[in-house]
Amino acid sequence: MTTAQTPAADVLEATGLEVRYGDRVGLHPVDLVLHPGTMVAVTGSSGSGKSTLLWALAGAVEPTAGSVSLAGEPVGDRRLASRLGIALMPQGGALVSTLTAQENVVVSLLGQGVVAGVVHDRAGAALLAVGLGEEGGHLPEELSGGQQQRAAIAVLLASGARVLLLDEPTSELDAVNRQRVLAALRAAAVAGAVVVVATHDPEAAAPADAELRLDEGAATWVRR
Helix, strand or coil, rough: CCCCCHHHCCCCCEEEHHHECCEEEEEEEEEEEHHHHHHEECCCCCCCHHHHHHHHCCCCCCCCEEEEEECEEECCHHHHHHHHHHEECCCCCCCCCCCCCHHHHHHHHHHHCCCCCHHHHHHHHHHHHHHCCCCCCHHHHHCCCCHHHHHHHHHHHCCCEEEEEECCCCCCCCCHHHHHHHHHHHHHHHCEEEEEECCCCHHHHHCCCCEEEEEEEEEEEEEE
């Protein structure tokens, strides 16, 4: 996928990216060139390699071979990837249980160096985008599974990261909230982010600009 108006410096690129776990292949070598403004669905059955691909792109799994770069900068470990602007939401989300939904977003923003004067507005806007405008003061244990999932997505949306990688972000959601979340992710792509969604749900994959299917670690473009 290419966009003539997009400078190469904005591209998330994987070259010969391969992941092995001992003798088992988690991800066969794959080449990807993903431009800002693009929303990509990564589909496949459980165990097909979807999570492995996302984690490798995020610097959370060290590839056996190949490389990942963003804006021409090599993506090393997770810390460097985060500093480059790559945000990852693992399957099931990752909320701090002792913080409210809004505090989870605020603390994450403060940790990224966002000035205190704007963090609450950004947190509120992100929670509103996923339909949690009235639940920001609730602890994770007071939220349903779907609400927790949406709160974790709000953390990513508020970050303004250049790359958003989300693993099964709609698995706990009903039809209305699934569409709400997908609309928020689409808006992030329109604003200039690379958005990659791993999903087993055809309805969640349908709005994406492109679909990459994984089968036992082998990647094939279904559409692009």
